[in-house]
Amino acid sequence: MHTSRRLDDREVTLKRQNRIYFQISGAGHEAVTAAAGMVLRPGHDWVYPYYRDRALCLALGVTPYEMLLSAVGAANDPASGGRQMPSHWAAPKFNIVTSSSPTGTQYVQAVGCAEASRLRHPDSDELTLVTGGDGSTSEGEFWEALNVACLKRLSILFLIEDNGYAISVPLECQTAGGNISTLVSGFPHLLRKEMDGTDFLASYRTLREAAQYCRAGNGPALVHARVVRLYSHSLSDDERMYKTAAERAAETARDPVLNFPKFLVDQGILDRHRLQLILHDIDEDIHQATQEALRQEPPSPSSALAHLYSDRVDPTSDEFEAAPNFTGTPKTMVDLLNATLAEEIARNPEIVVFGEDVADCSREENLSEVKGKGGVFKVTAGLQTRFGQQRVFNTPLAEASIVGRAIGMATRGIKPVAEIQFFDYIWPAMMQIRDELATIRWRSNGGFSAPVVLRVPIGGYLNGGAIYHSQCGEVEFTHIPGLRVVMPSTALDACGLLRTAIRSDDPVLFLEHKRLYREPYNRSQHPGPDFTIPFGRARVVKTGQNLTIITYGAVVQKALQAAMQVERTNSDASIEVIDLRSLAPYDWHAIRASVEKTNRVLVAHEDNISFGYGAEIAARIADELFDKLDAPVRRVGALDTWVGYHPQLENAILPQVDDLAREAERLLAY
Numbered sequence: 001m002h003t004s005r006r007l008d009d010r011e012v013t014l015k016r017q018n019r020i021y022f023q024i025s026g027a028g029h030e031a032v033t034a035a036a037g038m039v040l041r042p043g044h045d046w047v048y049p050y051y052r053d054r055a056l057c058l059a060l061g062v063t064p065y066e067m068l069l070s071a072v073g074a075a076n077d078p079a080s081g082g083r084q085m086p087s088h089w090a091a092p093k094f095n096i097v098t099s100s101s102p103t104g105t106q107y108v109q110a111v112g113c114a115e116a117s118r119l120r121h122p123d124s125d126e127l128t129l130v131t132g133g134d135g136s137t138s139e140g141e142f143w144e145a146l147n148v149a150c151l152k153r154l155s156i157l158f159l160i161e162d163n164g165y166a167i168s169v170p171l172e173c174q175t176a177g178g179n180i181s182t183l184v185s186g187f188p189h190l191l192r193k194e195m196d197g198t199d200f201l202a203s204y205r206t207l208r209e210a211a212q213y214c215r216a217g218n219g220p221a222l223v224h225a226r227v228v229r230l231y232s233h234s235l236s237d238d239e240r241m242y243k244t245a246a247e248r249a250a251e252t253a254r255d256p257v258l259n260f261p262k263f264l265v266d267q268g269i270l271d272r273h274r275l276q277l278i279l280h281d282i283d284e285d286i287h288q289a290t291q292e293a294l295r296q297e298p299p300s301p302s303s304a305l306a307h308l309y310s311d312r313v314d315p316t317s318d319e320f321e322a323a324p325n326f327t328g329t330p331k332t333m334v335d336l337l338n339a340t341l342a343e344e345i346a347r348n349p350e351i352v353v354f355g356e357d358v359a360d361c362s363r364e365e366n367l368s369e370v371k372g373k374g375g376v377f378k379v380t381a382g383l384q385t386r387f388g389q390q391r392v393f394n395t396p397l398a399e400a401s402i403v404g405r406a407i408g409m410a411t412r413g414i415k416p417v418a419e420i421q422f423f424d425y426i427w428p429a430m431m432q433i434r435d436e437l438a439t440i441r442w443r444s445n446g447g448f449s450a451p452v453v454l455r456v457p458i459g460g461y462l463n464g465g466a467i468y469h470s471q472c473g474e475v476e477f478t479h480i481p482g483l484r485v486v487m488p489s490t491a492l493d494a495c496g497l498l499r500t501a502i503r504s505d506d507p508v509l510f511l512e513h514k515r516l517y518r519e520p521y522n523r524s525q526h527p528g529p530d531f532t533i534p535f536g537r538a539r540v541v542k543t544g545q546n547l548t549i550i551t552y553g554a555v556v557q558k559a560l561q562a563a564m565q566v567e568r569t570n571s572d573a574s575i576e577v578i579d580l581r582s583l584a585p586y587d588w589h590a591i592r593a594s595v596e597k598t599n600r601v602l603v604a605h606e607d608n609i610s611f612g613y614g615a616e617i618a619a620r621i622a623d624e625l626f627d628k629l630d631a632p633v634r635r636v637g638a639l640d641t642w643v644g645y646h647p648q649l650e651n652a653i654l655p656q657v658d659d660l661a662r663e664a665e666r667l668l669a670y
């Protein structure tokens, strides 16, 4: 506790001297967090901490020197290599999973971690601890996590460090009724304990009991620790703007770092002299560690892109180039996706498949009477029946927790292939995807990873889909570093790219175009159980000499039709059509080769035109291939609006064959 406080104080001084760049303290939280660290078994249990947990991490084995390396942002900072703010804890050797800044994202990931414990070590008593502040319990992810933890009776301990404030917002404006313990009282199997988190002994006793409850398999526990925040929220805040002097004095009176040693001395457990020696030694250690940390090298500018992606498996490499070995009759995209999933689940025991409605029938006993659902598009049909509910299961209707749980599982070595039912409903999970899934490897400097596959049906041309069942928006994700994005247009590509996604070591957003699921024209025979396609390799759908159409998804077939239509009426026209297949990374080599040959290019996609995927491709062509062009780079995309319900409206909004043909003719005539 004392070490924790002295480190905070040292960092405060260093920040004021401009020798570090940020400080956020655990002052006032030390008693309960130190107790939590002492209840856990380092390297056996799993921990999802938040920024006030310095004493917890010290108790688990992180050293003051390592913490100071984070503060100075050194290249050899073991938590993040100087990439994250200090107090964003991570220590692979102690199972302290990399923590981020968004409040509350950790809860659903911790649930996934606890699920992984059950899957990987069903007989172990390992425990997952997740901590957060009172403010973070207002986030939806907190409630999604509690729901799943109680549904599955997971071995997970929620420690809520309630300091009465979220920056300047007091508890009575944050939590209905002012007490989170009362609010969660309806959750079944949840052990609830409320106590004074500035009292070390009370904290230790309570946490030990809660941990035992979880370890014994009774279900989750929530410990609500009332603590004080003795310093401002961070050094960027001044709490005197919103806390009165009397309030601050009352908080100081509860300071565990003063009260606990006093208690030990008063009880005769520790004599004053011995206490002084301990405090002196701690100060001396911190002084030495500070001098050493300040001497360390900062991260080199050339390291900025390291650990964005796996350095173990490269899904763009020739290793994933496999020749098909065709058998059977031609199958639709849905059929081949389903077959690929089944083959991969059978091949790799770490794979789990989950999402809304993906199972055949959660009430397994009914399967003797009913056929089973297996996904709203039937991509997962039959998988639960074949592999059981351990491997293939339904989740609550809660997208953030679907992705968050997948992240927690993947961190533990499980291979989740999760489904978001419609692209239009991916947004509750956006924080988990953008700020967590895509960042985990980079922000932990390679210490942790989350190679999740997220399958997402996308797109329109459905007639009747309207705004909430037909949107595209892939560009929102191709803009995210650390994430791979693919979007096949044929059954064969879907099979090969899904297998690559599953066998890769990076997070992959796998976009399945709904309109293409059951088209007759894009069917394929089964290419064999090891057929893979590398990411970042386009497919030349049709060769041509004087115009290139670059596209993907449902527009591939429309571009092909437009090309043939134009060539029929214009004997000089010879149009090449390229299906990118993989959007991030994309095949620049293929684009360049084609544009160098044809000197004219049209970029086409189903998504809105403005700020769209095509804008990036067009800009790069204009930049790098300007001297090869005989005409401006043109784009075709949807109108800048939503997809409408009535077919006449939808047809007007989404790009059609005639739009492509018209633009192709204009370019050829330029």
Ligand SMILES: Cc1ncc(C[n+]2csc(CCOP(=O)(O)OP(=O)(O)O)c2C)c(N)n1
Pocket (backbone or CB within 6 Å): 052, 101, 102, 103, 132, 133, 134, 135, 136, 137, 161, 163, 165, 166, 167, 229, 233
């Ligand atoms: C999703 C999100 N919204 C807002 C913020 C900015 N923010 C950082 S900490 C914080 C308050 C958190 O309060 P609480 O959970 O009570 O933790 P405490 O800081 O009091 O320990 C806020 C609003 C954030 N980091 N993440």
Ligand SMILES: [Mg+2]
Pocket (backbone or CB within 6 Å): 133, 134, 135, 161, 162, 163, 164, 165, 166, 167
């Ligand atoms: Mg708080």
